[in-house]
Amino acid sequence: MDEEGLDALLLSEPTNQQYLSGYESQSWFTFQMLLVLRDEPQPVFTARNMEERAAEITTWMDNEYVRCYSDDYAPNSLYHPTQWVVELLEEYGYADGRVGIEEESNYLSMGAYDRLKRNLPEASLENASGVVNWLYFKKSEEELEYMREAARITDAAMETTEEVLSAGVRECDAAAAIMQTLMHGTEEYGGDMPKRAPEFGPFHFEFSTRELQDGDVFGVEFAGCRRSYSSPLCRTVHVGEPSSKRYALWEELDEDLQLVLDTVEPGKTCEEVEQTYRENANHPKASRSGYATGLGLTGWGEGTASFTEGDETVLEPGMTFHSNPSIDTLNRSGGVGPERLRMLHSETYVVTEDGCEVFGNYPRKLIVV
Incomplete structure (x- = not known):
């Protein structure tokens, strides 16, 4: 992230979410995201609220960094889950920074990307595809x-x-x-x-x-x-x-x-x-x-x-x-x-x-x- 000049990294690829957080659950068929924020000691994981317990069990993070959204934010509901991500970025103070997004991800729809872009007018969205993948290319x-x-x-x-x-x-x-x-x-x-x-x-x-x-x-x-x-x-x-x-x-x-x-x-x-x-x-x-x-x-x-x-x-x-x-x-x-x-x-x-x-x-x- 330092090399790319990123303040925040929004990860939609399930493998990259697991690699950095430990999260294990077959829940990637709905919107979920891992937020890596420059000045936070731990990533922030978000998914549907029904995934909260799996995140608490499998991730290494403290429970306060598991921030799952309610059904009000589920697709086709009152809001969209990307709005929850926007609210999290605003809460942590990253809504106006350089925000990396995995544009090549199969798990980030065009609609979700467009919503993020429209709802983060002060942020600079940067393509961060591959930033995490190359970390596990060379194995321990x-x-x-x-x-x-x-x-x-x-x-x-x-x-x-x-x-x-x-x-x-x-x-x-x-x-x-x-x-x-x-x-x-x-x-x-x-x-x-x-x-x-x-x-x-x-x-x-x-x-x-x-x-x-x-x-x-x-x-x-x-x-x-x-x-x-x-x-x-x-x-x-x-x-x-x-x-x-x-x-x-x-x-x-x-x-x-x-x-x-x-x-x-x-x-x-x-x-x-x-x-x-x-x-x-x-x-x-x-x-x-x-x-x-x-x-x-x-x-x-x-x-x-x-x-x-x-x-x-x-x-x-x-x-x-x-x-x-x-x-x-x-x-x-x-x-x-x-x-x-x-x-x-x-x-x-x-x-x-x-x-x-x-x-x-x-x-x-x-x-x-």
Whole structure:
């Protein structure tokens, strides 16, 4: 905030709210915000008044800094929740300062931003997207341990995937078994709610009641989660015995993944990793070959660095990434069945002093069921 010249910071991203306050609750479907105020010793958290108890239990702040709004401020009521935020800024003396707002947040509507701007005529609203995200891009040892524990959950869930998938099994039944493992965790520790359901078709596609058929080939992607830290993993599943051509494609995909892992090392930029991958991969993706991952309440991407052209972020030990080469036919439409080939392969890892450390131990293989 000092570097950006900000007097106040209004955080609408749930992950950033949790990172600074400890708040844990699946309440982000309604308006909530964390206010970081320059001269206050603690942040101020606000949400619907029904979230007050969860905030008192999970945050590290004193209860006086949990300032939830009444139903009078709920959307479509007498007031709007942004009016409550304005009143808090006025009370604490920041209604006329430089106020940072996460303009790129998926949890700040255009209407809410417009209301804040209109009701804070003396304030200078500044784009503060990413100010908090970059704080957890480089992980502490405790955070890395959470990701290692999450990876053990991911490995167990991929073993479940291999056990439950076969011709005739409904996608929803397979997803139920995988989700159970993800939430059960291990005997030593439980898992968090997964940030994404298992998928058996197009990217981010919801599973259905469709029964798997011989010849189906698709990527399976999910992440075990521990204290909101995720370790995603992708593998390719083939229903029935693959042809030699399909095996050869998977081997080329495995080479592409190893290429990225061998390229990553401290001192290189994200752009240099991407360039090496794009110039040498068997099947270079149209999009990025990796992205920062780890902490997330609503997903596992952190919204900071990516292995893409133009990203000059310099790799340092402690930075964590998910690299996911793929082969996707029909203009990336994805899907299942012999006419729609989608093969995924990935690992999640941390940059070390001399390369990288992969968190998980699940075999790098084509899963044949």
